[in-house]
Amino acid sequence: MADEFNLIKTYFEPLSTGLADDELGIGDDGAVINTPENHQLVVVMDTLVSGVHFLEQTAPCDIAWKALAVNLSDLAAMGAKPVFFTLGLTLPESDDDWLKSFSSGLAEIANSYNIALVGGDTTKGPLAVTVTAHGWVKSGEAVLRSGARIGDVICVTNSIGSGALGLKLLQGSFAEAFKGEFTVQEKNQLMQALNRPEPQVLVGHLLHQYATSAIDISDGLVADLTHIVDSSNQRFGEISAQVKAEIYLERVPVLSSVKRYLEQTGDWSAVLAGGDDYQLCFTMNKAEFDLIRSNTLRFGVEITEIGRIVERDPSQGLFNKVSLTLNGKPYALNAQGYSHF
Amino acid sequence: MADEFNLIKTYFEPLSTGLADDELGIGDDGAVINTPENHQLVVVMDTLVSGVHFLEQTAPCDIAWKALAVNLSDLAAMGAKPVFFTLGLTLPESDDDWLKSFSSGLAEIANSYNIALVGGDTTKGPLAVTVTAHGWVKSGEAVLRSGARIGDVICVTNSIGSGALGLKLLQGSFAEAFKGEFTVQEKNQLMQALNRPEPQVLVGHLLHQYATSAIDISDGLVADLTHIVDSSNQRFGEISAQVKAEIYLERVPVLSSVKRYLEQTGDWSAVLAGGDDYQLCFTMNKAEFDLIRSNTLRFGVEITEIGRIVERDPSQGLFNKVSLTLNGKPYALNAQGYSHF
Numbered sequence: 001m002a003d004e005f006n007l008i009k010t011y012f013e014p015l016s017t018g019l020a021d022d023e024l025g026i027g028d029d030g031a032v033i034n035t036p037e038n039h040q041l042v043v044v045m046d047t048l049v050s051g052v053h054f055l056e057q058t059a060p061c062d063i064a065w066k067a068l069a070v071n072l073s074d075l076a077a078m079g080a081k082p083v084f085f086t087l088g089l090t091l092p093e094s095d096d097d098w099l100k101s102f103s104s105g106l107a108e109i110a111n112s113y114n115i116a117l118v119g120g121d122t123t124k125g126p127l128a129v130t131v132t133a134h135g136w137v138k139s140g141e142a143v144l145r146s147g148a149r150i151g152d153v154i155c156v157t158n159s160i161g162s163g164a165l166g167l168k169l170l171q172g173s174f175a176e177a178f179k180g181e182f183t184v185q186e187k188n189q190l191m192q193a194l195n196r197p198e199p200q201v202l203v204g205h206l207l208h209q210y211a212t213s214a215i216d217i218s219d220g221l222v223a224d225l226t227h228i229v230d231s232s233n234q235r236f237g238e239i240s241a242q243v244k245a246e247i248y249l250e251r252v253p254v255l256s257s258v259k260r261y262l263e264q265t266g267d268w269s270a271v272l273a274g275g276d277d278y279q280l281c282f283t284m285n286k287a288e289f290d291l292i293r294s295n296t297l298r299f300g301v302e303i304t305e306i307g308r309i310v311e312r313d314p315s316q317g318l319f320n321k322v323s324l325t326l327n328g329k330p331y332a333l334n335a336q337g338y339s340h341f
Numbered sequence: 342m343a344d345e346f347n348l349i350k351t352y353f354e355p356l357s358t359g360l361a362d363d364e365l366g367i368g369d370d371g372a373v374i375n376t377p378e379n380h381q382l383v384v385v386m387d388t389l390v391s392g393v394h395f396l397e398q399t400a401p402c403d404i405a406w407k408a409l410a411v412n413l414s415d416l417a418a419m420g421a422k423p424v425f426f427t428l429g430l431t432l433p434e435s436d437d438d439w440l441k442s443f444s445s446g447l448a449e450i451a452n453s454y455n456i457a458l459v460g461g462d463t464t465k466g467p468l469a470v471t472v473t474a475h476g477w478v479k480s481g482e483a484v485l486r487s488g489a490r491i492g493d494v495i496c497v498t499n500s501i502g503s504g505a506l507g508l509k510l511l512q513g514s515f516a517e518a519f520k521g522e523f524t525v526q527e528k529n530q531l532m533q534a535l536n537r538p539e540p541q542v543l544v545g546h547l548l549h550q551y552a553t554s555a556i557d558i559s560d561g562l563v564a565d566l567t568h569i570v571d572s573s574n575q576r577f578g579e580i581s582a583q584v585k586a587e588i589y590l591e592r593v594p595v596l597s598s599v600k601r602y603l604e605q606t607g608d609w610s611a612v613l614a615g616g617d618d619y620q621l622c623f624t625m626n627k628a629e630f631d632l633i634r635s636n637t638l639r640f641g642v643e644i645t646e647i648g649r650i651v652e653r654d655p656s657q658g659l660f661n662k663v664s665l666t667l668n669g670k671p672y673a674l675n676a677q678g679y680s681h682f
Contacts, residue, residue, distance in 0.1 A: 022381075022480075022481065023381075024483065024485070027486075027572070028419065028485050028486050028487075028572070029385060029415040029416075029418040029419050029486070029555075029556060029557060030383045030384055030385035030415050030416060030418075030419045030421065030476075030483075031383065031384045031385075032381050032382070032383055032419070032478070032483045033381060033382045033383075033384065034381055034382075034480075035376035035380065035381065035382055037378065039376065040363075040364075040373050040374060040375055040376065041373070041374045041375075041376055041382065042371045042372065042373055042374075043371055043372045043374065043425075043427055043459060043460060043473075043475070044370060044371035044372075044460065045427040045428075045429055045460060045461050045462050045471075045473060046429075046462050047429045047431055047462045047464045047471065048464075049431055049464050049465065049466035049467075050466075051466070052464060052465050052466050053464070074370040074371050075370075075371060077370040077371075078369065078370050078371045078373070080371065084384075086384055086386040086473055087386075088386055088387075088388045088429065088471040088473075090388060090390055090469060118384060119384060119385065119386060120386050121386050121387050121388045121471070123388045123389075123390050123393060123394070124390070124393050125390030125391075125392070125393050125467065125469060126390075126466065126467040126469075128431060128466060128467075128469060130386075130388065130429040130462070130471040132384075132386060132427055132429075132473035134384070135371075137373070139363075139375075140363065142365065142371075142373045144365070144369050145368075145369050145370070146369075214370075215370060216370060231368070231369070
């Protein structure tokens with residue numbers, strides 16, 4: 001890419017901040033980072049591709065925000081504190097306006113969550129952004145998908161389905177039965193959820209104190225809960241009963257706009273399988289719920305109990321991993337595919 | 342991507358090996374890695390885009406090899422020991438034959454250099470591969486670009502220009518004056534250099550014992566030496582004389598096929614500005630050269646002294662960073678742009 005040196009100097013070096021004197025950020029073949037004692041490194045990586053993970057008309061600052069946010073969300077789900085990241089940016093052409101907007105969005109979220117850009121690669125090609133983000137956890141305190149136990153309650157942060165409904169709003173793809181208009185404020189909320197998801201870094205950092213398992217909801221509530229169930233059964237399968245998740249749909253927290261949409265259409269796909277939520281879904285001991293909820297409320301995050309981990313009845317077959325009820329009646333949904341590893 | 346879960350399980354989980362019991366590779370929101378005491382983490386990232394960094398017809402196993410090799414080369418240039426990596430793979434469609442070949446090439450190089458795949462992301466989109474590779478250096482022993490001193494000799498590993506001439510061979514873009522044919526063996530050597538570069542991991546791991554600065558040659562010998570000169574002047578600029586690099590072209594090590602091409606055409610572009618070499622270029626005290634050369638020869642790597650770091654004459658202007666002579670006569674070449682950060 002022409003003049004990549006200046007491009008990096010202008011737009012990305014300012015984000016390489018907060019490093020110690022003996023650490024190294026942008027400017028050599030690699031970054032050099034100190035490691036704190038008694039900690040483990042957590043590494044996550046996510047790619048966003050234009051036309052696949054975001055619409056082509058998305059503002060560059062929003063693309064940047066989301067590219068880092070989805071990675072911070074993965075770190076949060078592991079209980080890790082974000083520390084530094086690298087950026088792989090593939091661009092069709094070097095465009096100053098685009099880069100100015102992109103780097104401003106990246107700076108905004110990087111500063112918000114106190115994470116340093118330490119290196120990466122800019123290349124010419126179809127627009128795509130890959131971030132590898134790194135965080136620290138105290139040794140042995142990473143929160144895995146695999147620790148859910150029978151009797152645990154299933155919780156989520158804030159509200160679900162807003163980003164997916166924001167995408168429906170952009171694409172004009174609401175279920176036909178939807179007649180109600182959204183207010184300007186409601187539309188803004190949905191677009192904000194789609195374009196500027198807030199990763200649950202603070203809740204994530206406390207997870208190790210109470211969560212038995214955790215995941216961030218990127219693929220959809222049902223698909224991601226299925227990962228928790230699968231991982232937990234794989235881990236404990238030999239020594240204990242198999243688990244499944246039961247979700248009470250009427251308890252799933254949604255924005256008032258999303259609630260109206262659900263009531264008018266009965267279309268739960270955005271909430272259950274839309275993904276793009278970047279809320280945390282975790283399991284914990286019921287006895288601790290009230291205390292933890294009062295803690296998270298102090299920094300403005302609501303947590304809601306939406307179901308239980310129960311013993312799975314093997315006679316109901318292999319696919320009985322997440323069962324859904326709506327006001328006590330069974331509800332069926334085909335779960336969507338898997339998207340990260 | 343459809344069935345991404347099985348894709349990862351089949352093709353990539355087998356590469357997630359060699360981790361300790363309390364570490365975690367593929368299968369959760371993030372990987373969890375132990376950190377050794379008194380070491381720093383080195384992080385590098387490179388993206389290869391189809392049609393930009395490799396031709397579309399390149400075998401998937403070669404794409405995979407190179408995607409990891411170029412990152413291992415960056416780790417080597419920092420003096421780091423490779424430990425683990427993440428893979429961002431963007432594919433137009435899920436194709437078993439392609440994935441089988443790709444994962445076999447990736448396994449081959451990962452096993453050769455004893456580096457574990459610990460996570461990543463597979464997405465749908467135009468073919469591109471991003472690798473973030475991680476290594477350890479003892480604290481304070483990372484080799485930077487910025488340590489070149491007046492009087493140092495400039496060295497390179499093995500031979501230069503082979504990969505770039507391999508690309509000319511593939512594209513049929515030799516300089517017109519070239520009349521000589523290459524033998525089958527010579528063609529294979531050039532293609533091997535292009536498609537399967539061997540990162541200088543072993544030499545890299547010893548660099549801290551003798552190199553004052555180092556870089557891997559990915560952008561081209563002159564461009565990469567310019568980075569060493571710039572970084573060294575920036576670091577020492579306040580307290581000492583500015584440096585520049587002098588290269589004696591007749592000493593630059595090349596394959597016999599490349600030598601014939603140079604003699605017939607005088608076209609030094611592949612050797613000086615082609616890049617894609619993934620050899621190390623480093624500076625060191627002349628007095629230690631013979632000892633170090635005998636050490637690297639023991640594991641089959643030749644190192645050659647190709648020039649000197651000398652004091653820069655400020656009256657010759659800002660662009661006098663790398664000067665070239667061929668058999669004592671000045672030689673001019675416009676350096677190519679910059680490509681990694």
